[in-house]
Amino acid sequence: MKITVLTLFPEFFDSFRSTSIIARALAKQEIEFETVDYRLFTKDKHNHVDDTPCGGGAGMVLMVQPIADALKSVRTENSYVVLLTPQGTPFKQQMAHTYAGYDHLILICGHYEGFDERIRSLVDAEVSIGDYVLTGGEIGAMAISDAVFRLCTGVIREASHEDDSFENGLLEYPQYTRPIDYEGQQVPEVLLSGHHANIRKWRLKESLRKTYLRRPELLKDRVFTKEEKVLFDEILAEIDKK
Structure with a gap:
């Protein structure tokens, strides 16, 4: 090219x-x-x-x-x-x-x-x-x-760009590296669990959360999967509690 x-x-x-x-x-x-x-x-x-x-x-x-x-x-x-x-x-x-x-x-x-x-x-x-x-x-x-x-x-x-922001219509999920604890701020436990299915689900949920909070217009015409709809409803409920 x-x-x-x-x-x-x-x-x-x-x-x-x-x-x-x-x-x-x-x-x-x-x-x-x-x-x-x-x-x-x-x-x-x-x-x-x-x-x-x-x-x-x-x-x-x-x-x-x-x-x-x-x-x-x-x-x-x-x-x-x-x-x-x-x-x-x-x-x-x-x-x-x-x-x-x-x-x-x-x-x-x-x-x-x-x-x-x-x-x-x-x-x-x-x-x-x-x-x-x-x-x-x-x-x-x-x-x-x-x-x-x-x-x-x-x-x-x-693999380095397939989860980038905007690749799937969402902002990228939060990323962390060592140290695990920095001045009291902890890496989420799920990322240390080694449980790949739970990590994937957490990342999807956090991508939805970040997109909703920072670029809600990206979700306006999105056709949610069944899993995304469940996770998004959880996010809205969590936000309402705050």
Whole structure:
């Protein structure tokens, strides 16, 4: 699986590709990652990639030509192109799974005041990482690349992400490690019992509890299993007692 990022600041990604899990996966050639500086494709004699907005207004707007030509240089029939923009569809875990199934993902990072509207016609999707505005799309591209790469075969063990938050529509259950007692705070006894069925049930219940307390909207349209319904009723009864 390959990700290409079109950006004005390729150096922004130096630490991303040289650190921890991503660095190891790249070294083992389990994934591919490249950056393309679309300033190199400008035909402007002053090397500009932006211009003042038509109709007036503050800031500078990215021009179509440099981005279009940079995209043409890397796009293939197997490429899926995503524009990073606050106006895009919010990025979700299921989208990360979908993107991880592509052969080639291209991410376009905007900058300055915005980009020429005609750039939208060049892409397959527009994606946002949140309801806020950054100085550029690089942080968003890095976040999406990380979320996608960790789902690719060989990058991390599948068991390491299959219980992650959002994988099954719930937040992840609480995790503990040694020491068993830290300043009076104890690891729950069930996790020390060695009883796998009870541990699984506890984790499911605590995932439901955490989701209900922190992200209740995730449960709005959930079709509960019989076990989940029993556990959720227990949670509500426990909360009512407090």
